[in-house]
Amino acid sequence: MFPSAVGSKLLMAATGLAILLFVLGHLAGNLQFFGGPDVINTYALHLRDLGPLLWVARLGLLAAFALHLSLAVSLTRRNSLARPEGYAFQTDFPQSSVASRHMWLTGWLILAFVVFHLAHFTFQWTHPEYRELHWKASDGREGHDVYSMIIKGFSQPFLVGLYIVAQVFLWLHLSHAVSSMLQTLGLKNPRNEKLLDLAGPVLATIIFVGYVSIPLAVLLGVVKPIVISSG
Amino acid sequence: MKLKLHVWRQSGPHAKGHIEEHLLDNVSPHSSFLEMMDQLNEELQSKGKEPVAFDSDCREGICGSCSMVINGRPHGPWKGTTTCQLHMRAFKDGDEIWIEPFRAKAFPVVKDLVVDRGAFDRIVQAGGYITVRTGSAPEANLTPIPKSDADTAFDAAACIGCGACVAVCKNASATLFLSAKVSHLAHVPQGEPERMKRVKSMVAQMDAETFGACTNTGDCTQVCPKEIGQNHINTLNREYLRAISFDNSNASANTGSAG
Ligand code: HEM
Numbered sequence A: 001m002f003p004s005a006v007g008s009k010l011l012m013a014a015t016g017l018a019i020l021l022f023v024l025g026h027l028a029g030n031l032q033f034f035g036g037p038d039v040i041n042t043y044a045l046h047l048r049d050l051g052p053l054l055w056v057a058r059l060g061l062l063a064a065f066a067l068h069l070s071l072a073v074s075l076t077r078r079n080s081l082a083r084p085e086g087y088a089f090q091t092d093f094p095q096s097s098v099a100s101r102h103m104w105l106t107g108w109l110i111l112a113f114v115v116f117h118l119a120h121f122t123f124q125w126t127h128p129e130y131r132e133l134h135w136k137a138s139d140g141r142e143g144h145d146v147y148s149m150i151i152k153g154f155s156q157p158f159l160v161g162l163y164i165v166a167q168v169f170l171w172l173h174l175s176h177a178v179s180s181m182l183q184t185l186g187l188k189n190p191r192n193e194k195l196l197d198l199a200g201p202v203l204a205t206i207i208f209v210g211y212v213s214i215p216l217a218v219l220l221g222v223v224k225p226i227v228i229s230s231g
Numbered sequence B: 001m002k003l004k005l006h007v008w009r010q011s012g013p014h015a016k017g018h019i020e021e022h023l024l025d026n027v028s029p030h031s032s033f034l035e036m037m038d039q040l041n042e043e044l045q046s047k048g049k050e051p052v053a054f055d056s057d058c059r060e061g062i063c064g065s066c067s068m069v070i071n072g073r074p075h076g077p078w079k080g081t082t083t084c085q086l087h088m089r090a091f092k093d094g095d096e097i098w099i100e101p102f103r104a105k106a107f108p109v110v111k112d113l114v115v116d117r118g119a120f121d122r123i124v125q126a127g128g129y130i131t132v133r134t135g136s137a138p139e140a141n142l143t144p145i146p147k148s149d150a151d152t153a154f155d156a157a158a159c160i161g162c163g164a165c166v167a168v169c170k171n172a173s174a175t176l177f178l179s180a181k182v183s184h185l186a187h188v189p190q191g192e193p194e195r196m197k198r199v200k201s202m203v204a205q206m207d208a209e210t211f212g213a214c215t216n217t218g219d220c221t222q223v224c225p226k227e228i229g230q231n232h233i234n235t236l237n238r239e240y241l242r243a244i245s246f247d248n249s250n251a252s253a254n255t256g257s258a259g
């Protein structure tokens, strides 16, 4: 049974929220980069130590992404079929933001970035040399030197540019998505409406600044490489 | 005023339409938009041409039949106003005006600017009714309703079903219309008996009529002649979530009439 238009949007909002929570958690993790090699590398070790739990989270996230995507396809198809013939004269829109009218486009651009990002830092297919970066904690535990990988990755201006552009698309998607989601979930009322409408742009901007700060800090030399690698 | 009009002409439901240009002189800024259209039609008729077909009835902003998209806006440039209440002083001498029918698969063009909005009737038939005890009128103060609920229900009930929300929506969604109907009856005790079934059936009917889904862009409220708020869409979503969570009865979309 296929969900209704309203039901599809409820699922879109729920899956979007799940992904949003990951985006926030991932940001909190990444910002530990500013704590130095020991902090972020220990964090990476802790993540790995979660073992099966980490896989549950990963599969959950993957499922949310898959559902969000397939609903995006079915909703967009439904919506374009609903108006086979458009208007001859259309210059502006009464209120809708550019972001709200281009969720489909920004969604796919985000997906393209996520795929690249996984190939770059997670699976290191694009830069197999990252795999040689090792780190040894003071307590003797060993792991991957995430800190140096980030420094190496973002020393390439081209890659920094790519990551920043991707964050612009994420900003666009989220600036509409967050407030929209709150309405889809029925959480808005006339009293909190103004506040919740602001939630999207504000949260999107926080996420944007947070993510962009890392590549920019490396490229501009605010954060310097610390040689700890044995590899 | 002298105007250049670009009007959509289409001789029938299956005919191919086109934009037709007309120059119209001596338009009074005091006339209403529909009076301007009447003037155009008189000129066309005097030249032996076919007048432009358009819908209108009350001409006082309450029936919702005067469906037109004027320069890309359903009901034209004025906020909270139907086409019949729009006056030509909204334009200036020498202006060009584009006049098109409401565009949606669910609103097929019948002729020129006239579209068939029967889909809205079928959505209402699917659940926009209440069970009442017929007979003598009940005592007026028998069923007290909190002021805020009464106000919200009244705001929603202001919807005249004109279809401007569908016409402006990038998805041709009927969500604002549907939400007004659902929110109206969800805020008064009279709507209680069918509350769950209503929202499910009306949502199912909206789907069957091939309307799009809601992206929460907010354009609909801006063109709504009664300025139905986005808060009703919130209510619709909440009512729907509640109904699919707690009500097992099947929704019944009237697919037979969906064209
Ligand atoms: C970081 C990743 C993403 C996050 C956090 C995210 C989040 C969200 C949220 C919260 C919504 C609002 C749902 C609502 O209006 O109730 C949304 C809408 C949407 N998303 Fe995403 N999304 C992401 C990636 C994607 C991807 C990969 C696509 C693929 C095409 C996509 C396509 C869409 C579309 C088309 C909508 C609008 C649906 C509509 O209202 O008509 N998103 N997203």
Ligand code: FES
Pocket (backbone or CB within 6 Å): B055, B056, B057, B058, B059, B060, B061, B062, B063, B064, B065, B066, B082, B083, B084, B085
């Ligand atoms: S003709 Fe009745 S609302 Fe315009």
